[in-house]
Amino acid sequence: MAREKLITENLNSDGVDRRGFLKCMAWAGTGAYCVLSGGVLKSYALGDSMLGGMRKMKGELAFVQISDSHIGFDKAANPDVTATLRQAIAKINALPTPPAFVLHTGDLSQISKPAQFDTLDQTLEDLRTEKIFYVPGEHDVLDDGGGKMYLDRYGKGTMGTGWYSFDKAGAHFIGLVNVVNFKAGGLGRLGHEQIEWLEKDVQHLKSSTPIVVFAHIPLWSVYPDWGWATGDSEQALGYLKRFGSVTVLNGHIHQTMKKVEGNVTFHTAMSTAFPMASPGQGPGPGPIKVPADKLRSVLGVTDVNFIRGRHTLGITDSPLDSSM
Amino acid sequence: MKFISKSLVSFVLLVASVALAGGPVWARNMAGSSMPMHGKSMFGDATPKTPSKAYNIEIKDFAFTPKTITVPVGAKITWVNKDEEPHTVVSTTDVFRSRPLDTDEQFSFIFAKPGTYEYFCSVHPRMVATVVVGGSAKKHPVKMGTMN
Numbered sequence: 250m251a252r253e254k255l256i257t258e259n260l261n262s263d264g265v266d267r268r269g270f271l272k273c274m275a276w277a278g279t280g281a282y283c284v285l286s287g288g289v290l291k292s293y294a295l296g297d298s299m300l301g302g303m304r305k306m307k308g309e310l311a312f313v314q315i316s317d318s319h320i321g322f323d324k325a326a327n328p329d330v331t332a333t334l335r336q337a338i339a340k341i342n343a344l345p346t347p348p349a350f351v352l353h354t355g356d357l358s359q360i361s362k363p364a365q366f367d368t369l370d371q372t373l374e375d376l377r378t379e380k381i382f383y384v385p386g387e388h389d390v391l392d393d394g395g396g397k398m399y400l401d402r403y404g405k406g407t408m409g410t411g412w413y414s415f416d417k418a419g420a421h422f423i424g425l426v427n428v429v430n431f432k433a434g435g436l437g438r439l440g441h442e443q444i445e446w447l448e449k450d451v452q453h454l455k456s457s458t459p460i461v462v463f464a465h466i467p468l469w470s471v472y473p474d475w476g477w478a479t480g481d482s483e484q485a486l487g488y489l490k491r492f493g494s495v496t497v498l499n500g501h502i503h504q505t506m507k508k509v510e511g512n513v514t515f516h517t518a519m520s521t522a523f524p525m526a527s528p529g530q531g532p533g534p535g536p537i538k539v540p541a542d543k544l545r546s547v548l549g550v551t552d553v554n555f556i557r558g559r560h561t562l563g564i565t566d567s568p569l570d571s572s573m
Numbered sequence: 574m575k576f577i578s579k580s581l582v583s584f585v586l587l588v589a590s591v592a593l594a595g596g597p598v599w600a601r602n603m604a605g606s607s608m609p610m611h612g613k614s615m616f617g618d619a620t621p622k623t624p625s626k627a628y629n630i631e632i633k634d635f636a637f638t639p640k641t642i643t644v645p646v647g648a649k650i651t652w653v654n655k656d657e658e659p660h661t662v663v664s665t666t667d668v669f670r671s672r673p674l675d676t677d678e679q680f681s682f683i684f685a686k687p688g689t690y691e692y693f694c695s696v697h698p699r700m701v702a703t704v705v706v707g708g709s710a711k712k713h714p715v716k717m718g719t720m721n
């Protein structure tokens with residue numbers, strides 16, 4: 250089954266039931282509804298039983314994550330990334346529980362051109378949600394100003410290179426930027442200023458406050474050889490250790506992966522544009538071409554349900570060609 | 574932090590033609606001046622009178638090839654991106670810096686002073702490589718200024 254290629258390995262000994270993990274991930278390509286609770290993972294197939302599961306998980310807050318739209322990309326892996334973004338939007342608009350807001354975890358554009366951001370903005374006009382929150386990907390900060398264009402368009406009111414936080418339904422959301430000021434040979438980078446801000450941002454919060462962190466590059470080491478990690482994330486995550494529930498949502502790697510480490514659940518989303526190879530398979534983290542009729546099964550959206558009291562997030566990865 | 578509203582930008586530019594047309598190639602000298610050249614000049618009229626001083630580095634599969642190149646003083650090196658991902662060519666000491674190179678776009682730089690120049694792709698910082706000018710193994714000690 251092709252989808253199983255998206256599952257690579259359980260990189261750390263993390264207490265997740267591996268059979269359950271694999272079962273869920275195998276379904277990710279055809280649509281799965283995943284609930285993580287205390288390190289135990291439950292998954293539901295799409296369809297009637299899936300919808301039943303969704304009702305069960307309905308809580309105070311449901312939101313959706315999209316990622317890696319790469320507007321402007323037109324190579325063989327997906328000649329029409331705007332069309333697949335529109336499909337992702339249609340899928341979100343059809344969700345039984347409308348999302349309170351949408352997170353876009355970066356790589357909005359392919360190469361930071363104004364026209365690419367314009368197309369993204371216009372396409373997202375059709376998205377039926379109250380707000381869209383953004384963090385930049387490394388493709389969004391390629392302008393001469395090193396990210397000034399992104400900040401002018403999407404980062405008003407944010408700190409530094411575009412980081413910020415907000416509270417919603419009792420949970421604390423933190424958008425981080427780990428794609429600027431890369432050093433030669435290095436990985437994703439938050440920087441001292443942002444990490445210090447994070448420490449202050451969470452110090453007043455009760456440890457029972459659910460935390461949701463979103464950033465483009467994974468904050469856990471998925472595959473450092475391909476830059477799929479953030480070099481200074483450990484210190485940042487250290488400030489979140491005292492919290493009972495921390496969920497980290499990332500993009501960048503164009504495929505779903507999950508990991509649980511203590512109270513922290515890491516999750517990466519599919520791209521709305523094109524898939525990438527599994528870690529270490531092939532020469533590098535570039536687009537991979539799949540047969541045209543398979544493309545929409547490797548692109549998708551992630552929706553997240555937050556249930557107050559249980560401190561768990563139900564995370565569903567849903568490919569564009571499923572009937573959710 | 575206020576919620577960020579959806580942008581109301583309501584017009585579309587011709588994305589494909591603007592974004593993906595081959596951009597100019599910038600050939601720069603050590604003083605920082607820049608001179609636009611047409612992309613097709615790389616294998617043709619780039620330096621026809623001194624062909625031995627023109628060198629090419631291919632950017633492919635997330636690597637600079639050759640990873641280390643040794644050239645004489647005055648050599649012109651042209652990088653061309655053969656990946657479907659954008660890459661940049663950025664000196665670690667700000668001696669040279671390309672714009673983002675989309676597929677088949679290229680960047681040239683003339684190395685007028687001997688030294689060892691390390692550079693990387695600022696989009697994919699694991700991509701690092703070295704230019705040695707004049708056969709010297711000594712690292713280039715002087716910051717030459719940023720070129721944009």
